[in-house]
Amino acid sequence: MNMKKEIIVYSISDSLGGTSQKLLSAVTAQYPDIIFNNSYRFPFINKEEELLAILRDAIKDDALVISTLVDSKLAAVAREFSQANGLAYLDLMHPFFEIIREKTGTSPIEVPGTLHRLDTEYFNKISAIEFAVKYDDGKAPQGFLDSDLVLLGVSRTSKTPLSIYLANKGYKVSNLPLIPEVPLPQVLEKVDPERIIGLLCEPEKLSKIRSNRLNSLGLTQSTSYTDLEKIYEELDYSKEVFKKYRAHVINITDKSIEETAFLIEDHLKKLR
Amino acid sequence: MNMKKEIIVYSISDSLGGTSQKLLSAVTAQYPDIIFNNSYRFPFINKEEELLAILRDAIKDDALVISTLVDSKLAAVAREFSQANGLAYLDLMHPFFEIIREKTGTSPIEVPGTLHRLDTEYFNKISAIEFAVKYDDGKAPQGFLDSDLVLLGVSRTSKTPLSIYLANKGYKVSNLPLIPEVPLPQVLEKVDPERIIGLLCEPEKLSKIRSNRLNSLGLTQSTSYTDLEKIYEELDYSKEVFKKYRAHVINITDKSIEETAFLIEDHLKKLR
Numbered sequence: 001m002n003m004k005k006e007i008i009v010y011s012i013s014d015s016l017g018g019t020s021q022k023l024l025s026a027v028t029a030q031y032p033d034i035i036f037n038n039s040y041r042f043p044f045i046n047k048e049e050e051l052l053a054i055l056r057d058a059i060k061d062d063a064l065v066i067s068t069l070v071d072s073k074l075a076a077v078a079r080e081f082s083q084a085n086g087l088a089y090l091d092l093m094h095p096f097f098e099i100i101r102e103k104t105g106t107s108p109i110e111v112p113g114t115l116h117r118l119d120t121e122y123f124n125k126i127s128a129i130e131f132a133v134k135y136d137d138g139k140a141p142q143g144f145l146d147s148d149l150v151l152l153g154v155s156r157t158s159k160t161p162l163s164i165y166l167a168n169k170g171y172k173v174s175n176l177p178l179i180p181e182v183p184l185p186q187v188l189e190k191v192d193p194e195r196i197i198g199l200l201c202e203p204e205k206l207s208k209i210r211s212n213r214l215n216s217l218g219l220t221q222s223t224s225y226t227d228l229e230k231i232y233e234e235l236d237y238s239k240e241v242f243k244k245y246r247a248h249v250i251n252i253t254d255k256s257i258e259e260t261a262f263l264i265e266d267h268l269k270k271l272r
Numbered sequence: 273m274n275m276k277k278e279i280i281v282y283s284i285s286d287s288l289g290g291t292s293q294k295l296l297s298a299v300t301a302q303y304p305d306i307i308f309n310n311s312y313r314f315p316f317i318n319k320e321e322e323l324l325a326i327l328r329d330a331i332k333d334d335a336l337v338i339s340t341l342v343d344s345k346l347a348a349v350a351r352e353f354s355q356a357n358g359l360a361y362l363d364l365m366h367p368f369f370e371i372i373r374e375k376t377g378t379s380p381i382e383v384p385g386t387l388h389r390l391d392t393e394y395f396n397k398i399s400a401i402e403f404a405v406k407y408d409d410g411k412a413p414q415g416f417l418d419s420d421l422v423l424l425g426v427s428r429t430s431k432t433p434l435s436i437y438l439a440n441k442g443y444k445v446s447n448l449p450l451i452p453e454v455p456l457p458q459v460l461e462k463v464d465p466e467r468i469i470g471l472l473c474e475p476e477k478l479s480k481i482r483s484n485r486l487n488s489l490g491l492t493q494s495t496s497y498t499d500l501e502k503i504y505e506e507l508d509y510s511k512e513v514f515k516k517y518r519a520h521v522i523n524i525t526d527k528s529i530e531e532t533a534f535l536i537e538d539h540l541k542k543l544r
Contacts, residue, residue, distance in 0.1 A: 005376055016534050019298040023340075026291040027368045030342060030380035034372075043534070064375060068295075070302060088375045090368060096299045100306075103336060103360045104277055108302035113531075122528065126433045127488070133408050133432050160405050161398045164436055216399070256394065262288050262315070 006035040008063040010042065012054060012078070015113035017043040019068045020092055045069065046112070048077055055081050065089045070110045072097075125170050132167035135174030136160055141185035143174045149264065150191055151175035152241060153199030154234045155225070156209045158252055158260065162199075165261050171268075180237045188245060194271050197264055198242030198249040203231045205253050278307040280335040282314065284326060284350070287385035289315040291340045292364055317341065318384070320349055327353050337361045342382045344369075397442050404439035407446030408432055413457035415446045421536065422463055423447035424513060425471030426506045427497070428481045430524055430532065434471075437533050443540075452509040460517060466543050469536055470514030470521040475503045477525050 011020050021038075028036040040063065042054050051074055058065050065087060069075045075094050082089030097108050135143035137160070144150045148171045151159045159175035166173045176185070188196075201209075210226045224230045242249050248267050252260050283292050293310075300308040312335065314326050323346055330337050337359060341347045347366050354361030369380050407415035409432070416422045420443045423431045431447040438445045448457070460468075473481075482498045496502045514521050520539050524532050 005378065007372070007376065016530055018530060019295055022294045023291055023364060023368075026340065026386075027365060027372075027380075029386035030365075030369070030382065031372065031378060032381060034376065034378060064371065068298065088371050090371050092295060092364075093299060093302075095367075096295075096362060097302070099336065099360050099362050100279070100299075100303065104279065104306065106277065106303060106306060108299075109304060110302065114298075114301035126430070126529070129433045129436050133405050133436065136405050158398070161401045164401050164405065164439075167436075168440075257398070258288055258290060 004033055004035050006037055008037045008040060008061045010040045010054065010058045010063045010065045011038070012042045012045055012051070012065060012067045012069060014044065014046050014069050014071055014074065017041050017068065020066050023092065024066065046071065046074070048074065051078060052081060055087060059085055059087055067091045068093050070108060070112055072110060121170070125168065128167040128170050128172050129164065131172045132163040136163060138176040138185070141176065141187045144187050144191050147172050147174040147195065149173045149195055149197055151197050151199060152178055152238070152247060154178050154238050156206060156213060157199040157201050158257060159199065161257050162260055165257050166264065169265070178238045178241055180234060184241065193246035194248065196245050196247040198238065198247035200235065200238065200249055200251045202253040203228055203235055206231055276305055276307050278309055280309045280312060280333045282312045282326065282330045282335045282337040283310070284314045284317055284323070284337060284339045284341060286316065286318050286341050286343055286346065289313050289340065292338050295364065296338065318343065318346070320346065323350060324353060327359060331357055331359055339363045340365050342380060342384050344382060393442070397440065400439040400442050400444050401436065403444045404435040408435060410448040410457070413448065413459045416459050416463050419444050419446040419467065421445045421467055421469055423469050423471060424450055424510070424519060426450050426510050428478060428485060429471040429473050430529060431471065433529050434532055437529050438536065441537070450510045450513055452506060456513065465518035466520065468517050468519040470510065470519035472507065472510065472521055472523045474525040475500055475507055478503055
């Protein structure tokens with residue numbers, strides 16, 4: 001029997017504790033043979049006794065402890081306790097603080113949760129998300145003119161998740177599904193071609209994605225939606241549209257949303 | 273004249289380079305008096321010559337270099353070059369790898385971009401985002417029954433950004449705006465009260481948020497939308513609705529989306 005190792009991860013923070021999670025995901029993805037149990041999260045820790053109680057539990061659980069505590073006294077307590085007790089402990093913030101101190105002589109303010117301040121950037125991001133939801137799926141084509149990006153593509157070319165992902169980065173994004181039978185909104189002609197992104201996908205892959213979609217909706221019979229010949233027609237039509245509107249075309253086959261978004265941002269940067 | 277210090281940050285990665293950015297945001301938020309110029313990103317670095325050319329530029333720019341390179345040879349090259357040349361360099365991945373090696377004897381696979389694999393979790397997240405967009409703003413109340421969460425609140429209580437944020441964490445979320453003049457959909461009576469979240473906000477704050485909203489739309493005259501007395505009425509009505517449907521109520525005043533989402537997740541966890 002091939003048993004996978006399991007590691008319990010304790011995440012300790014003096015705020016919400018979201019900071020460590022993306023890095024943790026990237027790290028754990030490098031260990032396909034280890035199961036990381038990441039359900040032990042300890043947010044809003046600001047007292048030494050609380051912290052020590054958690055670290056004692058971590059010893060019992062033989063856990064790996066990661067900390068994004070900004071308070072230097074608490075961080076020192078955790079570091080010393082871990083060294084004295086052989087606990088696997090990783091501080092994500094203070095090595096960063098140390099290198100900035102060496103470079104500039106400046107110390108961090110050590111105020112927990114500063115990341116979540118309600119500043120202009122924050123509100124711009126919120127508006128961008130509201131914008132993407134409002135102008136999703138060609139619902140209100142007049143929004144195209146206010147958009148940083150207009151995404152075009154046939155059904156299941158990831159227009160909606162891409163719009164939301166880019167909105168999270170502050171871009172105002174609208175999208176329009178391309179359906180051969182449905183005329184295009186006139187306003188599209190007024191949009192700067194550099195801001196129009198055409199999404200393509202290999203026909204076989206698209207058919208598979210659509211079948212999975214129908215299955216997940218409890219529909220199993222084959223329809224023109226998954227018919228390969230029909231998909232070829234749709235994609236040919238979408239290529240004509242991309243050509244007519246001089247869209248920047250991206251093939252999304254086997255790409256994650258992050259990867260496609262990266263290519264779109266790269267295209268935008270070249271425009272500046 | 274009070275000049276702020278500026279630090280140029282180089283982000284080097286052998287994949288897209290998104291991993292470091294959340295941690296970097298949390299760190300830089302601790303230095304209100306330093307401007308961090310974070311526009312120098314170097315994704316997909318996998319050759320020693322490329323890497324060394326970037327590090328030489330970093331010396332010229334007196335930059336702080338952060339790396340999420342997973343390749344241990346490249347990471348070693350960067351570390352040694354930085355030590356030899358007094359370059360401020362921080363490796364986010366390998367201290368993590370080291371502590372896992374000590375704990376388990378296991379080495380990372382060192383495959384860049386493993387985070388972006390198209391697995392079940394990934395597709396669940398994509399569906400959740402599509403779900404949130406589809407069932408935003410009470411557009412299709414029948415979706416309430418399939419939702420993990422149904423958010424209720426008057427206009428500008430952050431229902432949409434909250435829905436999207438929670439969808440990013442994999443929850444299926446729908447939301448419904450509460451408008452005294454508009455009858456509630458019957459299906460709401462069939463929703464498990466524990467899954468209904470009522471969003472409240474202080475009236476004065478809400479009036480301010482709504483005024484800002486109108487300003488951003490280019491509207492400046494006062495309307496019943498920003499009228500404090502009208503807002504009191506709306507909020508009283510929403511409290512009645514929350515009571516009737518036994519919603520879990522959260523006051524969003526001065527909270528970030530992340531903070532409110534944290535409280536909602538906390539509530540959900542207690543249900544299990």
